[in-house]
Amino acid sequence: MVTRLKNYLANDGARAVFLLMWAATNAILFYFTFLYYYYGPQFYYLHQMLGYGLCISRATAACINLNACVILLPMCRNITRVIRGYRLTCRVLRRLLDKSKSFHIACGYMLCIMAAIHCGAHVFNSINFSKHFNKRYGEINVASFSNQHPIILIMTSVPGITGISMAILLCMITYSxxxxxxxxxxxxxxxxxxLFILFYILLLLHACSGVLKYQTNISEHIPGCFVGFNSDDPNGTVFVAEPEPEPEGNPRLSGDMVVVPELGPIPEGEYFGHSSEESESVPNYVPCRQPEPKFKSCATEAWIWMLIPLTLYIIERGTRLFGKSASTTKIVEHPNDVLEIEFFNKSIAAEPGQSIWIRCPSVSSIESHPFTLTSVPTKHHPYFTIHMAVTGEWTGKVKDLFTNHGVKRANSSRSYSERQDSVELFPKALLNCEDTVYNQTHNRTISTAKVEQSADVKIAIVNGALETSSSEIMHQPRFYVDGPYGTPMQDIFRYSTSVCVAGGIGITPYAAVLNMIRFNYNLLEKRKLRRIYLIWTCRSVSSFEWFIDLINAVQSLLWNRNRPDFLNVYLHVTSADFGEMRCLSEKYPSLSRCRLQAGRPQFKDMFRELSERHQRSTIGVFCCGSKSLNNAVREHCLRTKSKTRANFVFNKESF
Structure with missing residues (x-):
């Protein structure tokens, strides 16, 4: 238990403290707003009519404004990118920024809880408005007559209609x-x-009708209907009663103050709350002789809360819509419906582990999706690559765009390659290049594509077959890139030992790290990282072929550099096909240095071995995969006992 608590504080202590502080902020705001409406003399008559419903509804409204204000900030990706990329940003702050989505969800939960309480309080207020109707104070009463049905009050008022609409929208957003x-x-x-856009519009309109009102002439009309005479004072000092009801021990009441309790709602025909007969029956009290109270609608505060966050978010979304245009320079189809897409944009500079958001107007003009970079632009290779798993509607349409707009499969194979015209990319009048494209399903080279590029016409010839014409290039789908953005995977180089766990397509952030080692080995010497343990789990052997060439090349490079122990690769196949496993080993003899195993990884044994091997060190554990895989790795980071004082810091990829 002690070990688990210690590891939890090391991994999630900062986030837990931050969320507790946020909950405390909401509680403090609720408490002081409740007291403001409970004791405020300007709300005396409204409080007498509504009771605790007034205080609770206003306190929850303040918390709703706070959470609706802050919930937008974690979604401002450019702000978090700037803060995270700042050189002096510490590890704790980076981890908090990486988990900004958790804060967004926490604000959503708090918003739902406060909205539910707020709705209940207003139902209670509607009943009291109807039950405690009085013509003398009709200015502060929503009801038109006594015992008016509360549902009529709700359905015929602007706050009621907007409140119901916001509750419905909130339920829809929460469920989806x-x-x-x-x-x-x-x-x-x-x-x-x-639909949050409509929610914010309704929130701004919710209090515009001015249903809640406060008394403006407190100095002329002191709230309360009687003045009290202290019979023990020989001079007959007069004390004005404080607004009622007042709890016992109110610090604002002096010891000599005589408090006269209100007897409930003000009936019709009575003088300032009590009849003359009643006042005469109360010793030492006489009716107030003061002007009628005057009331004014409470000012709308929602726009004050929303002004800065909404402005920042609108600017954020505007920059996304006018993102950087990127040209597709190569598309390769891999096994198990995975597309490798290479882009070119000279203004994008990225680091291994970062991600980008891609928008394709041909599919959706506003919808964008995040993808981790599998290779980043360098000085000699100004391209960046993503690997896209075709698992949903959007990715399926992107794949259809490539197959229907000029990029065709060569010889009915599952691989294709294409180059687009770009003056910056190909400054010469004619550029010849060769790309070897593999049929990853059958483990054999199927074609060598020779691409000829000119200033105005480009053709791609694959095995002598014309694949793309200049007219088809004009209709190639365009992509807009937003980013790059920082992710927890950037911290791989900040540890001396990093454990990288991947499930299926979750290998993508680590592919960028391997590409950096392969093409910029000299940069690796300047980093803190000294050893990587790569654990990759897939359902089938064919999935390993997405990056098997890259792993093979990096291991050969490290072997030649006399650093064979830098990269330790563990490949696990959950649905084992021993024939395919044998073929893979035969095709890549250097993979004998990898551990190709059938079944799921035994994390318990792995973490115990790591703790013994790397004593008195902090080990970064990075995971990108399914929820069950993330939970399993995180659980082992929390409960692994280490007598050697090895600490495991868990990081996961999340969007």
Whole structure:
């Protein structure tokens, strides 16, 4: 238990403290707003009419404004990117920024809880408005007559209509944002989630009708209907009663103050709350002789809360819509419906582990999706690459765009390559290059594509077959790139030992690290990183072929550099096909240095071995995969006992 608590504080202590501080901030705001409306003399008559419903509704409204204000900030990716990329940003702050989505979800939960309490308080207020109707104070009463049905009050008022609409929108957004609903239909989640725009409009309109009012002439009309005479004072000192009800021990009441309690709602025909007969029956008290109270609608505060966050978010979304245009320079189809897409944009500079958001107007003019870079631009290779798993509607349409707009499969194979015209990319009048494209399913080279490029016409010849014409190039789909953005995977180089766990397509962030080692080995010497343990789990052997060439090349490079122990690769196949495993080993003899095993990884044994091998060190554990894989790795980071004082710091890729 002690070990688990210690590891939890090392991994999630900062996030837990931050969330507790946020919950405390909401509690403090609720408490002081409640006291303000409970004791405020300007709300005396309204409080007498509504009771605790007034205080609770206003306290929850303040918390709703706070959470609706802050919930947008974690979604401002450019702000978090600037803060995270700052040189002096510490590891704790970087980890908090990487988990900004958790804060967004926490604000959403708090918003839902406060909205539910707020709705209940207003239902209670509607009942009291109807029950405690009085013509004398009709200015502060929403009801038109006594015992008016509360549902009529709600359905015929601007706050009631907007409140019901916001409650419905909040329920829709919350349901669609659940993990099960989001996985079932991401596009539905994305569209419904953007109903928050309508939610904010209704929130700004919610209090515009001025239903809640406060007394403005407190100095002329002191709230309360009686003045009290202290009978023990020989001079007959007069004390004005404080607003009621007052709890016992109110620090604002002096010891000599005589407090006269109100007897409930003010009936019609009575003088300032009590009849003359009643006042005469109360010793030492006489009716107040003061002007009628005057009331004014409370000012709308929602726009003050929303002004800065909404402005920042609007600017953020505007920059995304006018993102950087990127040209596709190569597309390769890999086994198991994975597309490798290479882009070119000379203004994009990225680091291994970063991600980008891609928007394709041919598929959706506003919808964008995140992808981790598998290779980053360098001085000699100004291209960046992503690997896209075709698993949903958006990715499926992107794949269809490539197959239907000029990029065709060569010899009915599952691989294709294409180059686009770009003056910056090909400054010469004619450029010849060769790309070897592999049929990854059958482990053999199927073609060598010779691409000829000129200033105005480009043709790609694959095995003598014309694949693309200049007219087809004009209709190639365009992509807009937003980013790059920082992710936890950038911290791989900040540890001397890093454990990289991947499930399926989750290998992509580590591919960028391997590419950096392969093409910029000299940069590796300047980093803190001294050893990588790569654990990659896939359902089939064919999935390993997405990056098997890269792993093979990096291991050969490290072997030649006399650093064979720098990269330790563990390949696990959950649905084992021993024939395919044998073929893979025969094709890549250097993979004998990898551990190709059938079944899931035994994390318990692995972590115990790592703790013994790397004593008195902090080991960075990085995971990118399914939820079950992330939970399993995180659990072992928390509960692994280490007598050698080896600490495991868990990081996961999340968007």
């Amino acid at each position: 944002a659940s993990s099960s609903s989001r996985r079932a239909n991401y596009r539905r989640f994305w569209k419904i989630h953007h």
